[in-house]
Amino acid sequence: MNLASIRLITANIDSLIQFYEQITGGTIVQYTPDFAELKTETATLAIGSTRTLQFFGGETVAQAAANRSAIIEFRVDDVDHEYERLADFLQPYIVQKPTTMPWGNKSLLFRDPDGNLVNLFTPSTPEAIKKFSTEA
Numbered sequence: 001m002n003l004a005s006i007r008l009i010t011a012n013i014d015s016l017i018q019f020y021e022q023i024t025g026g027t028i029v030q031y032t033p034d035f036a037e038l039k040t041e042t043a044t045l046a047i048g049s050t051r052t053l054q055f056f057g058g059e060t061v062a063q064a065a066a067n068r069s070a071i072i073e074f075r076v077d078d079v080d081h082e083y084e085r086l087a088d089f090l091q092p093y094i095v096q097k098p099t100t101m102p103w104g105n106k107s108l109l110f111r112d113p114d115g116n117l118v119n120l121f122t123p124s125t126p127e128a129i130k131k132f133s134t135e136a
Contacts, residue, residue: 005044018113071118079107095117104125
């Protein structure tokens with residue numbers, strides 16, 4: 001089994017699309033006014049409007065801007081470079097500037113416009129680098 005995607009449900013799809021395009025430098029494909037995807041080498045970040053909930057049983061299935069338990073993580077080549085590139089844009093969203101975590105990743109933590117936590121990280125210790133170099 002492989003993780004294929006994470007889907008964010010939002011009341012403001014255009015805002016999230018613009019935000020994730022800015023931080024990733026990638027292009028998000030918007031298939032309909034209510035659904036878009038950012039495809040990476042390892043997984044997809046899907047963004048769906050609250051209107052998509054009707055296909056899953058209604059608005060009680062998921063709630064936009066209510067996540068307090070998950071962190072969306074992107075591995076980057078150089079988290080310090082990404083911080084410098086995005087510092088002005090991310091200023092109102094930053095939770096923690098680049099910091100080396102006990103497990104060996106240097107991490108930049110911030111929130112997206114819906115309040116979801118996002119982590120840009122770079123493996124920085126020999127152990128962390130080895131871990132990610134052996135993962136397929």
